[in-house]
Amino acid sequence: MTQPLVFPPPFPVEEFCSRLAALRILMFERQVDVLIVDQFEHMQYFGGHRSTAATYQALLIPLHGEPVAVMRALDAPVFCQMSWLTDCVAFGDNENPIQVVAETILVRGHGASAIGVERDSHFLTVNRALELQNLLPDARMVDFSGIMWDMRQVKSPLELACLAHAAEICDRATAAGFDAARAGVNEREVFAAMTAEAWRNGADNSVLGVLVSGSGSAALHSALGHRTLANGDVLHVEMSPEFRAYTSRMMRPKSIGAPTDEQMQTAETMIRIQDEQFRAMRPGAEAKEVDRIVREGILAAGLRDSYTNITGYTLGLVAVPRVSDFTRVFLADSDWQLQQNQVFHMYTWAGSLAFSESVVVTPEGGKRLTKMERKLFY
Incomplete structure (x- = not known):
């Protein structure tokens, strides 16, 4: 248990x-x-x-x-x-x-x-x-x-504790959703499993994440529908629980049925590139150089034809009407330096696969607050 x-x-x-x-x-x-x-x-x-x-x-x-x-x-x-x-x-x-x-x-x-x-x-x-x-x-x-x-960029020890708690809610709720996700199950049943697990573990908010499947998984953002999962689908889950108003976030994909060799190779390449980015997230690092690792890496690997979105943004205390904090973002021309104990939602996606983590800046590099295994689940 x-x-x-x-x-x-x-x-x-x-x-x-x-x-x-x-x-x-x-x-x-x-x-x-x-x-x-x-x-x-x-x-x-x-x-x-x-x-x-x-x-x-x-x-x-x-x-x-x-x-x-x-x-x-x-x-x-x-x-x-x-x-x-x-x-x-x-x-x-x-x-x-x-x-x-x-x-x-x-x-x-x-x-x-x-x-x-x-x-x-x-x-x-x-x-x-x-x-x-x-x-x-x-x-x-x-x-x-x-x-x-x-x-509010640099977090205190207790703020980091709240973000770590929210990150563990991400881990547990995503795992609960993946346990429920299989062919013949409605998307809403998966979302209900995730929501219940998040609330049991202290989530304060009602809008707890994003869940899409099938062709919609390539878009990342979508409204929850009534779709029934089928073999061959990729289920995209992004958890965004809040604990005492502090939010952590995480994206993971799950293949309904066995994934293709191409999907497995794509996932492994994305994870390798993003892990390199995390290692570069030290105090004093240039944001545009941290961004470059993923942006150019994904393009060089042939996983995308263009890369116009950000590769990360600020995490911390949030409240309506804003659901995301773009005070600091990672773009090719981002002209700012990382500071110790800043926390970011770092993400990348290609095709229908997306991976993201809540990452705190440390002298040893970016430390993941979200701990779930990084892989294409199935």
């Missing part, structure tokens, strides 16, 4: 305080007096609470003093239960949340301050930004785009 997973401890207050202190250094450098945080990843990263997407909500972080959450009254009890913060302004569904945010800023003495805003936020629409400016005519708005995405 499979041993139950041991859950890592929750984030202590000290870790949130450390994050906040690092953020305030960046605020000071940019002469920001108060920061409006309204992207859900950042609200959870600094405040420990994930709001619902029903209406606009925000976390106001002053350069000095305790942050204050401005949120829907319906969410306030959960905030009090989950967040390390204690200051909360709750508004009713009949109130205008942008007006409540502006009034909170005014009441706390920041009406004429430099106010940082996330101009790249999914929630601060053009209309909301203009309304906020009109309600705070004496304030100076400062663009804070991209800064919090960058500061």
Whole structure:
């Protein structure tokens, strides 16, 4: 019988305080007096609470003093239960949340301050930004785009523990799905087996992965259908569970029935090339050179005629509406260097076969957090 997973401890207050202190250094450098945080990843990263997407909500972080959450009254009890913060302004569904945010800023003495805003936020629409400016005519708005995405790149030990836990959920759920996958079984039965296993092991999210078979397996992304598996199919599985909002990911293929010799050779070549890429993922490595190993390797092996997609992207804390974090991606012209304890979803595919891992950057090279055997299953 499979041993139950041991859950890592929750984030202590000290870790949130450390994050906040690092953020305030960046605020000071940019002469920001108060920061409006309204992207859900950042609200959870600094405040420990994930709001619902029903209406606009925000976390106001002053350069000095305790942050204050401005949120829907319906969410306030959960905030009090989950967040390390204690200051909360709750508004009713009949109130205008942008007006409540502006009034909170005014009441706390920041009406004429430099106010940082996330101009790249999914929630601060053009209309909301203009309304906020009109309600705070004496304030100076400062663009804070991209800064919090960058500061979340290097993971703490406890963040790595959460990602490792999510990675083991990938391993276990994929194995459960492959156990259920055989000719005559509907795709949904396979997905149900994967989902149940993921939830048993601590997954927090409901959209847990991608599953396609037959001709659809060559596209990677697809809607779950009602197809019945048949001999000769390739089943593509990509697990993307979240644990405490941290996601790890993994892709594996399974042949329904015996695979062809060509499929086995293709899988072995892809794995060999990607393993070489992982070995190059050391601190200081150039992202474009890490990318080149897979991009040029797959093309040189004749497995694809062109390679236009990325070969990896950031992993970490995610929240709606974003399901993937492309703050750092691996492309042929990627002009950045890897840092120790960054974590990435590294993937490649050719034809109907795809392999991917959750990989952390270490001085010895990329270390796989996902541990499932790398092969074409059948």
